[in-house]
Amino acid sequence: MKMAPPLWNPQMEGLDRKSLRDLQLVKLRALLVRVYEASPYYHEKFRKAGVDPYKFSSWEDYAHYPFFDKEEERLSQEQSLEQLGHPFGLHISCDPRLVNRVSASSGTTGRPTYSGYTEKDRAISLEHHHRFATRIGLRKGDRVLFSMVLAMWAAGVPGVDALLNFGACVIPIGGKSGTEGWAQTAVDTRPEVLMCTPSFALHLIKSVPERTGIDTRSLGIRKICVTGEPGGSIKEIYTRISEGFGGAEVYDGTGATGVHNPTCVSCEEHSGLHFFAEDNAIFEIVDPKTMLPLPLEDGVEGEIVYTGLHKECAPLVRWRDKDIVQVFTAPCACGRPGPRLVFKGRVDDMLLVRGVNVFPNAIRDVISRASDAVTGHVRVVKAKGTPVVNPPVRVKVELKEPLPPEARRVLVSRLESQLHDALHFSPSVELFDTGTLPQELGSTGKSKIVEETD
Incomplete structure (x- = not known):
């Protein structure tokens, strides 16, 4: 076992399992009582579900509490805007005048939703950002080229604010400067750390040398933190990013709606994302079919459900982020504490091919592992408005370099x-030369895997 790097808050991050679960239960009961008393919306929601926070005493009790999801949140916010004149939702549990920052979802699955933060909410998010920064070895004064979108997105302006608070030297270039502008800034400022989406990192490795003649391996970037979309934990992708930046260590980070982002970051072992925020946020694993909780044991796989234990503005109790994950509780070789999550795909992205459930992320992962000749950029084609796909499923795959006809047929x-x-379905693979398969990065730098047709 390697000696672990320091933690920002070893007292909380290093709690033994029993002490942690006891603390979570105390905080959870306080949260349930608070929202029940402060929010008419939650009072009615709990009443309809037949649960009473005053009688709450165990994890078995918690399994009876109702879930919350994106559609319910969106409807609650539409109603609060119409009835109360604010966008934070009828489920708000504080005075809306206490809200002093607003973040928005990227809106990729519909109309954006808005997350309000009070001063206390922001303080917990900053705590999590500091834990995140410490775990990746960020030091005060490190120059960080922040290439996430500079907007309301949770990983945008709030990320810059947190880095400044930590003491980093932030270079907030965003993702809209263009290849030439990005490259010039990197040459002039000599950043030690880069933060961006995996897609943008891969885009830079290809486009910077082509358009400027600058080799990204020569920039001196020693750490790269990718977030905002899947990919940063896939060996073929993080290896390409690392090699493209001269051997930089690549970390994958993520968070969850309503639980004071961020909450997870990978380590040098690349054995999953360490969940480092359990004293402030609970996660459950439930069976996607029955929605009943599963034991939190090594290797368990199911849908993850979150509850932020301290959120003042519009807390989300039993929030379905609709990600399928596998959890590993055995100690990690890096020495850092905390269970590790491996994200498998999204419930709402799932395709149904002759009764077989297929995740687009899983298709991309198989393609990436199968050959060194591909870039990892994949598009899965399906009809609009339905998860049902009739085989053979069209899968578009981008090549690193052109191949002769026979080699293409073999691949x-x-x-x-x-x-x-x-994955147990019949595919029809189509190969595309580099640059001929359009890659939509979108407003937040996220790359889409599914391509919908009329």
């Missing part, structure tokens, strides 16, 4: 065979 056969063997 197509290999990819189709591996997809069939791993």
Whole structure:
């Protein structure tokens, strides 16, 4: 076991399991009573579900509490805007005048939703950012080239604010400067750390040398933190990013709605994302079919459900982020504490191919592992408005370099065979030369895997 790097808050991050669960239960009961008393919305929601926070005493009790999801949140916010004149939702549990920062979802699954933060909410988010920064070895004074979108997105302006608070030297270039502008800034400021989406990092490795003649390996960037979309934990992708920036260590980070982002970050072992915020945020693993809780044991897989224990503005109790994850509780070789999460895909992105559930992320992962000839940029084609896809499923795959006809035929056969063997559906793979398969980064730098057709 390696000696772990220091933690920002070792007292809380290093709590033994029993002490942590006891603390969570005390905080959870206080949260349930608070929202029941402060929010008519939650009072009625709990009443309809037949639960009484005053009688809450165990984890078994918690399994009876109702879930919250994106559609309910969106409807609650539409109603509060119409009835109360603010966008934070009828489920708000504080005076809206206490809200002093607003973040927004990227809106990729519909109309954006808005998260309000009070001063206390922001303080907990800053605590989590500091834990995150410490775990990746960020030091005060490190120059950080912040290439996430500079907007309301939770990983945008709030991320810059947190880095400044930590003591980093932030270079907030955002993602709209263009390749030439980004490269010039990197040359002039000599950043030690880069923060961006995985797609943007891969885009830079290809476009910077082509358009400017600058080799990204020569920039001196020693750490890269990617977030905002899947990919940063896939060996083929983080290895390409690391090599493209001269051997930089790559970390993958994420958070969850309503639980004081961020909450997870990978380590040098790349064995999952360490969940470092359990004293402030509970996560459950439930069976996606029955929605009943599963034991939190090593290797368990299911849908993850979150509850932020301290959120003042519009707390979300039993929030369904609709991610399928696998949890590992065995000690990590890096020595850092905390369970590790491996994200498998999203419930609402799932495709149904002749009764077989298929996640687009899983298709991309199989393709990325299958051959060194591909970039990892994949598009899965389906019809609009339905998760049902009739086989063969069209899968568009981008090549690193052009291949002769016979080599292309061999690669197509290999990819189709591996997809069939791993995911149990019939694919139809189409190969695209580099630059000919459009890659939409979107307003937040996220790359889309699914391509919908009329």
